[in-house]
Amino acid sequence: MTLDPTPALSALRSGDFRTVQKLARRALKLAKGDPGWLNLAAIAESGLGRPKAALPHFQLALKLAPDFHDARRNLAQTLVILGRLDEAERHLQQLTGTNPQDAEAWALLSQAAMGRGDGDAALAAADRYVDLRPGQARGLMLRATLHGRLGDEAAALADLQQAQMAEPDNVDLLIALSLPLARADHPGAAIDVARRAVELAPRHIPARLTLAMRHVEQGDSDAAKAMYHRVLEIAPDQAEALEQLAHLNDAAENQRLAPQVQTALKTAEAGSLDKAQLHFALARIAAQSADDDGLARNLTRANATMARLMPYDAGADTRLSEALMARFAPGADCDGPGDGPAPFYVLGLPRSGTSLTEAVLGAHPVVHPLGERIAPGRLLAPLIDGGLPFDAQARAAFRKGEAASLPALPEGTRFYTDKMPENYRLVGFLLAARGDARVIHLRRDPRDVALSLWQAHLAGSALNYAYDLGAMAHRFNLYARMMAHWRAIFPDRILDLPYEELVADVTRASQRLAEWLGLVWDPEMARPERSTSQILTLSASQxxxxxxxxxxxxxxxxxxxxxxxxxxxxxxxWPELGQSGI
Incomplete structure (x- = not known):
């Protein structure tokens, strides 16, 4: 005797995994070896947040019915969720080999390949999915995510825009589209799609968080704060909203916010990102209250949590830095000026004044600020990873790829800025490829930089060293070594600009910058706070x-x-240390 699976399938379609589980258990008591019910039991376990418990059911179903295609795909999906990517890929390759038209298997294969760092294989599988489901938003969003992780922002944006044509009211798609539009220098469109997502789903928290961040980047703190408060009306313990509000609020506002942060902290999971965010919020509140003990205590806890979540590999960092420096020596081959607007690379440790310097330069009518660009690193990654020479052909290919990656620049633009922090590793490539490229290097007392980083909550794994004071010192020393190396090779193309001089007299510093870069000084360069450009970094409000x-x-x-x-x-x-008697 077997049970009719129709009620279970109906419950599955509505997301009622508990009912599916009950029906599957009842059915398996009557027919223990039924592969279909084993598959449903496994799906229910996974849907209830117990993917490990799902595995034996899937495995038994396949032992009993090796050709049960759906069970194999579901098993592979569960293995991807659990991070067992090699096992998942073996099942998925079997699926795509026997049924090349299985689009969902290709989608999972793409996710598995990306999870183990094989970008080419991931893109190839995503391309196959898109071919099988042309115009479908899901496949285009998957491929856009891969393009974004690989640094191809233009391709990611193109996929998302194509997906939007297919599904203009897809809330998740609108959220995904907002940041690439902002990075492509379309701030109005970035705001519009985030606002549309909120209109379609007023209680959708990620939509509201996205819109709030776009307001921050545009300098509209009041609109951002209002949006974060709306998030907290929906979810009073939402950690990101609480952390961001703590950074936007004045001291009086934060005193009113503090009890809500403390309440959220009591229920946040130990060792979680939420826990770290809430400690960062309390650190900000303590700083405004001159509570040095509270500041130190909360920063220590926040950063310790982040360091466990994102550990720093000092050995790998050292090996990469030394390998990059070894590629370039005095007399290295360099090409002449390139075609089109020339790049000004603004370098410095994070929180050393690079955003301020870019704003100063961007105030000049012939200079367009582009923020932190991913394209140079993406273009150079295959060459660096493969140990390939940066010869004349490679330099020409880099210039072509860099030009193609630029957004449309305003008429009359002669120069653009790029302030990606990790470009300090790539100076040899960037200056060798184009003779009219220049580097403005911000130097700031490393102890002030460290204090700022220790209090910040920075996104991305590239800054994982900032969560451990010993790791931070190690990275700072590597950084100083690399910049000294580049300065020795390109002495006339790197300008050292002390942060302390910049903030002490921005008029004089901006005049120095203009003269060194061959620009006619513009008085607006001395008023960077009047810039209307978006700022996609932590410095936005400052x-x-x-x-x-x-x-x-x-x-x-x-x-x-x-x-x-x-x-x-x-x-x-660090000569700054001796200057202060340490």
């Missing part, structure tokens, strides 16, 4: 204020907290 010196030397007040970092700095690489 740059809307007039230039000030309040952060210079601030590390002295927190010297004890920074002691492990200061002890790890190499005095031979």
């Amino acid at each position: 740059l809307r204020q007039p230039v000030h010196t309040r952060s210079v030397g601030k590390w002295r007040k927190h010297e004890a907290m920074l002691a492990p970092f200061i002890a790890g700095l190499d005095p031979g690489l």
Whole structure:
């Protein structure tokens, strides 16, 4: 005797996994070896958040019915969820080999390949999915995600825009589209799609968080705060909204916010990102209240959590840095000026004044600020990973790819800025490829930089060293070594600009910049706070204020907290240490 699966399938379609589980258990008591019910039982376990418990059911179903295609695909999906990617790929390759038209298997194969870092295989599988489901938003969104992870922002944006034509009211798609539009220098469109997502789904928290961040980037703090408050009306313990509000609020507002943050902290999962975000929020509130003990305590807890979530590999970092420096020596081959607008690379440790410097340069009528560009690193990655030469052909290919990756620039643009922090590793490539490229290098007291980083919550794994004071000192020393190396090879094409001089007299510093770059100084360069450009970094709200010196030397007040970092700095690489008697 067997049960009719129709009620279970109906419950499955409505997402009622508990009912599916009950019906499957009842059916399996009557027919223990029924592969169909084993498959449904496994789906129910996975849907209820127990993917490990699902595996034996899938495996038994396949043992009893090796050609049960759906069960094999479901097993592969569960293995992807569990991170067992090699096993998942074996099942998926079997599926796509026997049925090349199985679009969902190709989608899973793409996810598995990307999970183990094989971008080419992931894209090939995603392309196959798109071919099998032409014009379908899901496949285009999957491929756009892969393009984005690989740094091909133009291709990601093109896929998302094509997907939007197919499904203009897809909320998840609108959210995914917002940031690539902002990065492509279309801030109005980025706001519009995020606003549309909120209109379609007013209680959709990711939609509201996305719109709030676009407001921050545009300098509209009041609109951002209103949106974060709306998120908290829906979910009072939402950690990201609480953290962002803490950074936007004044001291009085944060005193009213503090109890809500404390309440959320009590229920946040130990060791989670939410827990770290809430400690960062409390650290900000403590700083505004001059509560140094509370500041140090919450920063220590927040950063310790983040360091566990995103560990730093000092050995790998050292090996990569040394390999990149070994590629270039004095007298290295360099090409002449390129075609079209020339790049100004604004370099410096994160929080060293690069955003401010870009705003100063971007105020000039012939300079267009483009923020942190992924394209150069993406274009150079295959060459670096493969140990290939950066010969004349490779340099020409890089220039062509870089030009193709640029957004449409305003008429009259002669130069553009790129302030991607990781470009400091790539200086040899960037300057060798184009003779009219220049580097503006911000130097700031490393202790002030460390204090700022220790208080920040920075996105992305590239900055994972910032969550451990010893790791931060190690990375800073590597950075200083690399910049000294590049300065020795390209002495006339790198300008060192002390942050302390920039904020002390922005008029004089901007005049120096203009003269070195061959520009006629424009008075607007001395008023970067009046810039209307979007700012896609943590500095967004700070740059809307007039230039000030309040952060210079601030590390002295927190010297004890920074002691492990200061002890790890190499005095031979940091002359600033000797200047202050340390």
